[in-house]
Amino acid sequence: MSESLKLSYTVDGGDFVSAGKASEGVKRTLKSIGIDPAVIRRIAIAMYEGEINMVIHASGGTAEIEILEDKITIVLQDKGPGIEDIEKAMQEGFTTATAAIRELGFGAGMGLPNMKRYSDELKVESTVGVGTTVYLSFNV
């Protein structure tokens, strides 16, 4: 692969039925171009966590994926409420999800920790009242 391949998705806020579509699309593309299945699994899970966060905590957002020769980067961007204390949000079990959301199986407070665990690099930039950008990178 000499040039980079770019994918982009719009993620709808509050739509729990189609939540995960972008991550599933990325997974299919990575499989079709022959990326190592173990790496695909890490990417798919980390991206799903980010996608779900935009659905639950923001009013949706965008996902931009770039597939380069030696790495894959994912940028998840939303114009949601932002994160007040990123360090706290990164802690296992910390969540502001409502009871209704937890009843759907989301809101375990493990999303950001999973993203950190499964990626090679995670950066979270957030401004309260403006939005959040999550940058994930994976070495391939």
Place this chain on the structure above:
Amino acid sequence: MKVSQIAPLIDADTVVAGDGKKEVSSVYAGDFLSRVMGKAPADCIWLTVMANVNVAGVAVLAEIPAIVLCEGVKPDEMLVQKCLSENIALFTTQKSVYECCKLL
């Protein structure tokens, strides 16, 4: 064990047969989707009482070929549809999560 061998062991009904020939190598029990994605190994049997469509989404992304809904929980119609389209096995059983763990 193969996916097709799961149902008789736990008196389960097969809602979606999935890929019967697929080898499963472990069992994971849990309901919080992020916990499952963080801890469940690929190619496991997933025991849960969660029955919405997102369960299939997680199974797709985490490479889980078989879902067992325990304690008599019935799947949402959309969960069934997604398991069909993604070829993921879906079983239901009256047995508890604990009993299924013992039997599998």
